[in-house]
Amino acid sequence: MSPEQRLEGLVLRSSPLGESDRLLTLLSAGEGLTRLAAPGARKPKSSLAGAVPLAVLSLQVGGRSGLRRVRQLQVLRNFSxxxxxxxxxxxxxxxxxxxxxxxxxxxxxxxxxxxxxxxxxxxxxxxxxxxxxxxxxxxxxxxxxxxxxxxxxxxxxxxxxxxxxxxxxxxxxxxxxxxxxxxxxxxxxxxxxxxxxxxxxxxxxxxxxxxxxxxxxxxxxxxxxxxxxxxxxxxxxxxxxxxxxxxxxxxxxxxxxxxxxxxx
Missing domain, CATH: 1.20.1440.120 (Recombination protein O, C-terminal domain)
Structure with a gap:
């Protein structure tokens, strides 16, 4: 698996991770369920603040092993x-x-x-x-x-x-x-x-x-x-x-x- 990857899918679950991060469970057509860390996503002005449940996201993720991290995201659709x-x-x-x-x-x-x-x-x-x-x-x-x-x-x-x-x-x-x-x-x-x-x-x-x-x-x-x-x-x-x-x-x-x- 390459260190940087594009993923697109629906966030099914989001939970706190550390002081300001979020732990996402993403459903994608290609990988099924994937758990990802969204650093700083709980901060109000974070560029990753859109990583919330029932949002369809296009993500750039990094990491060779273990819990991969979201580098960038684009909200494609939000069912808020x-x-x-x-x-x-x-x-x-x-x-x-x-x-x-x-x-x-x-x-x-x-x-x-x-x-x-x-x-x-x-x-x-x-x-x-x-x-x-x-x-x-x-x-x-x-x-x-x-x-x-x-x-x-x-x-x-x-x-x-x-x-x-x-x-x-x-x-x-x-x-x-x-x-x-x-x-x-x-x-x-x-x-x-x-x-x-x-x-x-x-x-x-x-x-x-x-x-x-x-x-x-x-x-x-x-x-x-x-x-x-x-x-x-x-x-x-x-x-x-x-x-x-x-x-x-x-x-x-x-x-x-x-x-x-x-x-x-």
């Missing part, structure tokens, strides 16, 4: 507007936390950065266009579903984990049920000990989240009411806790935006 609303900020922080869990250090995971930037851009529109809070919740849920799939922990939405039958929810049949067993997957029918049970409409909505766009009705409104989206948020939390060891802490804050502070 997300802090104007608690639901958009907590949704963005939750997605950033999930990316930190899914992407290895110094190992790229194709598509994660692009998808994360897409979801952050959508959250930014929620703020700028004064969209409803439910939009932020739906973006968070879909973003989590996408990141889990890209990171190798996709929700197994194609077939029953026990019978192998296709998971083809019969819309309109209100008696049909599908159970989530995080250690196995989805099982058709109500199962004793299941941590979450979905009806046909809820499973169909979850399956549609694998597509690029959010599911909407003809009038442009989101499919699914708020309680269903909160259940889907809980579902991906359960899946993450089982397969990644924990779920993002920011999801609890997002729940509180909707009067639902219960832990999953």
């Amino acid at each position: 507007a997300l802090a104007e609303r608690l639901e958009t900020l907590s949704a963005a922080q939750g997605l950033a936390e999930l990316a930190l869990q899914l992407v290895p250090t110094d190992q790229a995971v194709e598509g994660v950065l692009d998808d994360l930037l897409l979801q952050l851009g959508r959250l930014e529109l929620v703020v700028k266009e004064r969209q409803g809070a439910l939009e932020a919740l739906a973006i968070a849920v879909q973003g989590a579903v996408h990141l889990l799939a890209l990171g190798g922990y996709a929700l197994p939405l194609a077939s029953c984990a026990r019978s192998g039958e296709p998971l083809d929810p019969p819309i309109g049949n209100w008696e049909w049920r599908c159970s989530l067993l995080p250690a196995e997957g989805f099982v058709i029918g109500p199962v004793v000990g299941a941590q979450l049970v979905l009806n046909a409409s809820e499973l169909a909505l979850l399956q549609r989240l694998l597509r690029p766009a959010l599911p909407r009705r003809r009038d442009g409104e989101l499919m699914g009411p708020e309680p269903v989206w909160l259940r889907l948020l809980q579902l991906q939390e359960l899946w993450s806790r089982e397969h990644l060891g924990r779920s993002a802490r920011s999801w609890r804050l997002l729940r509180q935006c909707f009067g639902d502070g219960a832990s999953s």
Whole structure:
């Protein structure tokens, strides 16, 4: 590796380092997660003061081994507007936390950065266009579903984990049920000990989240009411806790935006 290098990526995390430095965790398309020291970045007039979470930076870094240091930076984009609303900020922080869990250090995971930037851009529109809070919740849920799939922990939405039958929810049949067993997957029918049970409409909505766009009705409104989206948020939390060891802490804050502070 050369002593001087250019890096471009999204700052997922920033923490104090020493008296005035910052320790950055950068997500880049080429290197995955990279930890960098930003000398003096906590000083008000520092040229590196733009090294903050949810900023897209172009960096010149130096150092042959150990913790590399930021020499120069250019802010390409800053998602600071997300802090104007608690639901958009907590949704963005939750997605950033999930990316930190899914992407290895110094190992790229194709598509994660692009998808994360897409979801952050959508959250930014929620703020700028004064969209409803439910939009932020739906973006968070879909973003989590996408990141889990890209990171190798996709929700197994194609077939029953026990019978192998296709998971083809019969819309309109209100008696049909599908159970989530995080250690196995989805099982058709109500199962004793299941941590979450979905009806046909809820499973169909979850399956549609694998597509690029959010599911909407003809009038442009989101499919699914708020309680269903909160259940889907809980579902991906359960899946993450089982397969990644924990779920993002920011999801609890997002729940509180909707009067639902219960832990999953």
